[in-house]
Amino acid sequence: MSHAGLRMSTNEKEFIVAAIREEQRIDGRTPFDYRRLQIKFLKEDGSVEVQLGQTRVLAVVKGEITQPYPDRGNEGSLAIFTEFSPMGDPAFEPGRPSEMAVELGRIIDRGLRESRAVDTESLCILSGRSVWSIRVDIHILDNYGNLVDAANLAALAALLSYRRPECTVGGDDGQQIIVHPPEVREPVGLIIHHLPIAVTFAFFGDGNFQVLDPNLKEEEVMGGRITITINSQGEICAVQKGGGVGVSASEVMRCLRIAAAKAQSMTETLKKAVEIHEIERAQRKIRRHPNLQNQIDTASSVPNPIKKIEVEMEETSEDIEPKQALDTERGIKDLSMSDSSRMKSTETEVAETLTEKPSRAGGRDLFAGGESAWGDDVKLTPLKGSPGTRSTLFPLDSDALVEFDVAARAVLRGGVSSQRMSSKLVSEPLQRQISDQIAAAAVYANQTSPLISEDARPLGPIFPRVGDMDSTEESDAALETKSVSQPEGTPVNFYFSGKKKPKKRGGSGRQD
Amino acid sequence: MKVEGTDDGAVAAAGVGPTGVSPFVSKVLAPGDIVLDLNSTNKVLRVGSGLRQDGDSILATKAGKLRFQKQSNKYWVEGSQKRYIPNVEDTVVGIMVDRRSEMFILDIGGPAFGSLPILAFEGATRRNIPNLQIGAAVYARVVNAHRDSDPELSCTDAAGKSAGFGPLKGGFIFDCSTGLARGLLSKPTPPVLEVLGKSLSFEIAVGLNGRVWVNAPKVATIITVSNAIQNAEFLSPTQQHIMVKKLLEDSQ
Numbered sequence: 182m183s184h185a186g187l188r189m190s191t192n193e194k195e196f197i198v199a200a201i202r203e204e205q206r207i208d209g210r211t212p213f214d215y216r217r218l219q220i221k222f223l224k225e226d227g228s229v230e231v232q233l234g235q236t237r238v239l240a241v242v243k244g245e246i247t248q249p250y251p252d253r254g255n256e257g258s259l260a261i262f263t264e265f266s267p268m269g270d271p272a273f274e275p276g277r278p279s280e281m282a283v284e285l286g287r288i289i290d291r292g293l294r295e296s297r298a299v300d301t302e303s304l305c306i307l308s309g310r311s312v313w314s315i316r317v318d319i320h321i322l323d324n325y326g327n328l329v330d331a332a333n334l335a336a337l338a339a340l341l342s343y344r345r346p347e348c349t350v351g352g353d354d355g356q357q358i359i360v361h362p363p364e365v366r367e368p369v370g371l372i373i374h375h376l377p378i379a380v381t382f383a384f385f386g387d388g389n390f391q392v393l394d395p396n397l398k399e400e401e402v403m404g405g406r407i408t409i410t411i412n413s414q415g416e417i418c419a420v421q422k423g424g425g426v427g428v429s430a431s432e433v434m435r436c437l438r439i440a441a442a443k444a445q446s447m448t449e450t451l452k453k454a455v456e457i458h459e460i461e462r463a464q465r466k467i468r469r470h471p472n473l474q475n476q477i478d479t480a481s482s483v484p485n486p487i488k489k490i491e492v493e494m495e496e497t498s499e500d501i502e503p504k505q506a507l508d509t510e511r512g513i514k515d516l517s518m519s520d521s522s523r524m525k526s527t528e529t530e531v532a533e534t535l536t537e538k539p540s541r542a543g544g545r546d547l548f549a550g551g552e553s554a555w556g557d558d559v560k561l562t563p564l565k566g567s568p569g570t571r572s573t574l575f576p577l578d579s580d581a582l583v584e585f586d587v588a589a590r591a592v593l594r595g596g597v598s599s600q601r602m603s604s605k606l607v608s609e610p611l612q613r614q615i616s617d618q619i620a621a622a623a624v625y626a627n628q629t630s631p632l633i634s635e636d637a638r639p640l641g642p643i644f645p646r647v648g649d650m651d652s653t654e655e656s657d658a659a660l661e662t663k664s665v666s667q668p669e670g671t672p673v674n675f676y677f678s679g680k681k682k683p684k685k686r687g688g689s690g691r692q693d
Numbered sequence: 694m695k696v697e698g699t700d701d702g703a704v705a706a707a708g709v710g711p712t713g714v715s716p717f718v719s720k721v722l723a724p725g726d727i728v729l730d731l732n733s734t735n736k737v738l739r740v741g742s743g744l745r746q747d748g749d750s751i752l753a754t755k756a757g758k759l760r761f762q763k764q765s766n767k768y769w770v771e772g773s774q775k776r777y778i779p780n781v782e783d784t785v786v787g788i789m790v791d792r793r794s795e796m797f798i799l800d801i802g803g804p805a806f807g808s809l810p811i812l813a814f815e816g817a818t819r820r821n822i823p824n825l826q827i828g829a830a831v832y833a834r835v836v837n838a839h840r841d842s843d844p845e846l847s848c849t850d851a852a853g854k855s856a857g858f859g860p861l862k863g864g865f866i867f868d869c870s871t872g873l874a875r876g877l878l879s880k881p882t883p884p885v886l887e888v889l890g891k892s893l894s895f896e897i898a899v900g901l902n903g904r905v906w907v908n909a910p911k912v913a914t915i916i917t918v919s920n921a922i923q924n925a926e927f928l929s930p931t932q933q934h935i936m937v938k939k940l941l942e943d944s945q
Contacts, residue, residue, distance in 0.1 A: 188800050190788045191828035192906070196865040200912045207865070209920050 187272070189401055197402045201385045201392060206399070208234075213393045213439055218450060220338050222458040226368065227343030231335040234396060235325035240335035241318045242343040246358070249305070249312040257304020257312040261290045261336065263319045270324035281328075288421050289319070289333050292377040292410035296418035299340060300372035306348055306358055313345060315371065326396035329408050333379035334451065341455045344368035377418040378447045380440035381408045388428040391436060393443065407433065409440040413448040715751075715768065718761045722753040722770060729768070741769025742780045773872020777802045777902035779838035784858075786866065786900030787846065789829045797825055799833065802868075802902040805843045809833055813847040815855035823860065830861040830906060832898050861898060864908030867919045871903050873926045885925035888937040889918055897922075917944050 197207055204212055216234030223230060227242035249256060263286040265273045273279070278286075293299060304313035317339060319332045347369050348360045383395035383403035395403060405425020410418040417437070422428070713734040722728065728744060729751040740746060743755035753759070757772025769780075779785070779801065787799030787807060797809040809831065811822050825831065837845040848858040876883055877899045889895070895909035895918050905922060909915045921940050925933045 188788055188790075188802075189828070190830040190866055191826065192830050192861065192864055193866050194828070196863075196912075196915070200916065203912050205912055205916055207867075207916060207919070209916060 194402050198385055201390050215394045220454040222342055227339050229335050229338040231331050233331040236331045237323040238331040238335045239320040239322055240339040242339045243316050244345040245314050246311050247314040254309035255305045256301040258314045259294045259299050261286055261317045265321050269321035285329055288329055289336055291419040296377050298375055298377050303372045326400050327381050327394050330379050330381050344370050375412045376448050377410045377412050378444040379408055379410045380443050382436045384426055388426045411440050411444045413445045415441050717759045722759055723756050724754050726753045739767035741767050743770025773870045775870050779803045779835050779844040781838050783835045783901040785902040786904040786906055787831045787833055789825050789827055807844040807846045809846040815849050832858050861906050864906050865915050866906045869903050874899050874901050874903050884930040884933040
């Protein structure tokens with residue numbers, strides 16, 4: 182084995198060309214065969230390792246909140262970086278990127294960014310002020326030919342599996358950005374319109390012999406190459422032919438047709454791999470009740486992973502349904518629905534939440550949260566942009582406390598539908614807040630024992646640190662552990678009299 | 694009186710077998726294992742690759758199996774790796790990288806390039822120098838391979854005859870591990886070569902530096918043979934049979 186790059190004898194070089202003239206390749210492939218492809222999703226969202234034959238590439242996607250470009254105030258940005266460390270090939274030198282490295286980065290950049298495969302407008306948080314800036318780092322782990330195709334696939338798979346934290350705009354002036362940690366709100370994926378697949382051909386002889394997916398030895402001998410970035414709808418995103426032997430137009434057309442077919446099958450493979458990964462990820466986040474676990478264990482002996490997951494979903498939906506803890510499983514907004522519609526939508530919602538989001542399954546005793554995929558060392562401070570966009574915490578508000586108590590008591594007393602209550606008297610901007618809080622109160626009311634006397638001050642809530650009332654776990658935890666006592670005489674008739682004007686509230690308003 | 698050894702490290706206590714040979718022949722050793730205690734034998738030994746003398750004992754420095762040859766009283770350790778370390782009397786496939794006035798410089802895959810004197814061919818004289826180009830493949834023998842100097846090669850055997858050495862024309866060269874190369878040269882013939890030889894006609898030159906040269910009249914044959922050999926490294930004999938049969942069927 183040579184240690185200083187590839188050493189090829191003239192015997193080998195002549196043989197490779199002679200074989201290709203006879204439509205044979207040294208590893209036994211036909212001229213238009215891809216090598217074996219393996220896509221491996223790593224533990225962190227947005228990290229993927231792709232193996233194409235012996236070529237291995239790692240892609241990692243990260244997101245950061247930054248200021249947008251001045252002429253594109255409402256668009257986020259996407260940037261591709263490549264790393265050609267000497268680990269991948271003795272011929273790679275550390276330091277300045279070689280011509281090949283720059284070319285590879287440029288081809289992938291053109292295919293992904295300039296074809297608008299990734300939707301950048303959805304990355305905008307505050308127009309002109311804050312946007313998400315997505316960065317894709319591609320590391321070459323092992324070079325055995327055709328880095329472009331492998332790196333492009335890795336970048337695509339990484340973008341498909343990446344999840345960025347969800348953020349909302351709020352604060353006093355409606356200009357502050359709150360970045361929600363993954364435990365509070367499920368991170369959200371990028372919007373990707375289409376999948377541009379890079380397909381590389383190598384030319385031999387006078388350009389009249391082409392092979393697909395050249396390996397390292399074939400690359401050493403080839404006369405020229407062409408990379409076609411095309412998606413499964415047959416739309417050509419980019420074509421790169423840099424130097425090398427001249428090729429006739431009909432040969433190029435032939436390559437384009439073959440590339441279109443290959444892109445379709447490659448897209449299928451990629452989508453399937455991503456789907457399997459999604460299911461595995463959702464599965465990992467659900468922690469099941471011990472009784473359920475037994476049933477699932479018996480089911481998990483089924484070899485096909487996808488089938489297994491379907492079986493589990495059916496089981497859990499049946500089991501969770503009768504439990505009272507249904508309320509906490511869905512979003513708060515659903516609680517304002519009437520009871521009948523509640524039950525109907527249960528099954529679909531359970532299935533939905535199990536497939537698409539991790540379900541906050543069951544009550545607090547059923548779900549204690551799985552392992553956070555973000556790990557302990559994730560700090561939210563890097564996610565914040567300039568000082569002007571720092572997220573704020575909701576201050577504890579006595580008004581909020583009062584209203585919550587009132588609402589809780591009202592629900593307990595009369596079982597009043599929360600929606601009716603809120604729509605009557607309260608002005609629009611406050612309505613949503615109140616309905617949210619009432620919904621939380623309903624949860625609280627249903628959760629705690631019915632022995633609450635009206636005179637005794639019920640347990641006051643301690644609002645979660647990040648002002649997010651949608652997180653039922655937080656409210657549940659808060660409600661049952663802390664108690665706050667307040668004097669009786671605070672204004673109480675807010676909801677029922679209609680004579681008093683709605684109070685102006687400072688500090689905890691949320692922008693609509 | 695022979696004391697039974699308890700573990701590999703306690704050779705000194707184990708002593709040697711009745712014939713004075715190390716009890717670890719054909720056993721797997723790790724670096725640092727003591728192979729032989731020199732006090733217990735008064736014969737003259739030859740210490741080969743992978744072994745080192747440390748005072749009164751001989752230690753293994755490589756991982757592999759211990760081998761012993763009675764005729765020359767030589768011990769050495771055989772391991773399989775991708776990096777080749779030149780040893781005397783190895784036959785290697787080299788690729789020419791440079792031409793000096795008195796010698797050809799060949800890449801034999803080791804830490805240093807080997808030098809092949811221009812007269813080290815059968816029937817070579819000053820007037821009649823073999824015409825080798827850069828990139829040519831040469832089958833040669835290692836004459837001198839000291840740890841601290843560049844290896845020297847020769848294209849003749851000890852008697853000055855060519856014996857198959859010299860430039861290799863045509864064909865294809867592929868890389869493999871040193872263990873596989875040794876396996877291909879061992880007796881009995883490995884099953885992969887046997888089965889291939891029954892249905893195909895080809896010739897190979899195996900370099901102990903992990904390079905194998907294959908030649909055959911048809912391109913398809915060369916491809917089949919090279920892939921079959923590369924696949925056969927970790928297969929048992931039966932598996933090799935099956936693998937080769939399948940390859941031959943597919944290529945038909």
